[in-house]
Amino acid sequence: MHLTDTHVHIDHYPNPQKVAEAYERLKIYTLFVTNLPELFEANYSSYQNYKYIRLCLGFHPQLASEFPFDELLFNKLINKTKYIGEVGLDFLNEHNEIKNKQVNIFDYITSPKFNKGRIYTIHSRNSEEQVLEILVQNKVKHAIFHWYSGNLLTLEKILERGYYFSLNPKMLKTKNGLKVIERLPHDRILFETDGPFSRYNKEVIGPTSIEKSYKDFSRIIPYFEKNVYKNFRRILIERDLY
Known part of the structure; x- marks a missing residue:
């Protein structure tokens, strides 16, 4: 089987190395997302020799109220991935000050000087329209909406822009x-676990x-494995072409 996981937090498992080795052993193409630039930097050297795991540079919006966004560090690390x-x-449940802070950070991270030839995995809870607006303004070409839970009208707008959706088993x-x-066409679906923040059969x-x-x-999407792998390969090719 050709398996993928486009959104997992390997560093949040009790034994990250063991989990990473399992992804390698099972030959699962994996996007290891991070929640802060500092965490990307801390994990970078440990994950350079993996064939199937790619480390992603992130800043989780829910951390905007707790941690400052280090632009200098982000700028230093961006060329590594x-x-x-x-x-x-x-x-x-966020007040306006934090919402504005999130918007400013996300706008910076997705700005044209950074987004060429890069794939974004996107958190958009209760903010789908605002996320889409920023992506469009910054002309981001390659984005994956992770565990989408917004309304179907916005979903259609996202599809019109050619973006992808990673499906979580909890959905x-x-x-x-x-x-x-x-509502999702089969040529726009990917797969994710969001591990370890999700459960499967109570584990x-x-x-x-x-x-x-x-x-x-x-059981509900014919040729699921084939479609997901084909879409994963396509987004990589689109990224490289762009």
Whole structure:
């Protein structure tokens, strides 16, 4: 099988090295997202020799109230990767000062001087329209909306821009998740675990759960594995061409 995981926080597992080795052993193409530039820097040297894992440079919007965004460090690290994430906005229960801070950081991270030839994995809870607006303004070509939970009208607008959606197994368990899945064309779907912040069969999801998760999705999406792998290859080719 050709398996992928386009959004996982390997450094948040109790034993990150063991998890990373499992991804390698199972030959799962993996985007390891980080929540701060400092965490990307801390993990960079340890993950350079992996064949299937790519480290992403991120700043999680929910950390904007706790940590300053280090522009100098971000600028220093940006040329070390073609993958940016987890980044975006999260307006759930946030006051305006923090929302504005998130917007400024996300606008900077996605600016034209950084986004050429890079793939973004996007957090957009309660802020889907604002995220899309910034991506469009900055002419971001390659973005993956991670675990999308917004309305279907905005989903259609996102599709019109050619962006992708990474599907999480938890989406199969909710009405809204199933509605989102039903509306997505098969040429715009990818797969993610968001591990370890998600569960599969009541256990923390990990690389050994991915093949079973694919089979769950294949019950409602024909040729799920084939479509996801084809889409993953396409977004990489699109990135390189751009």
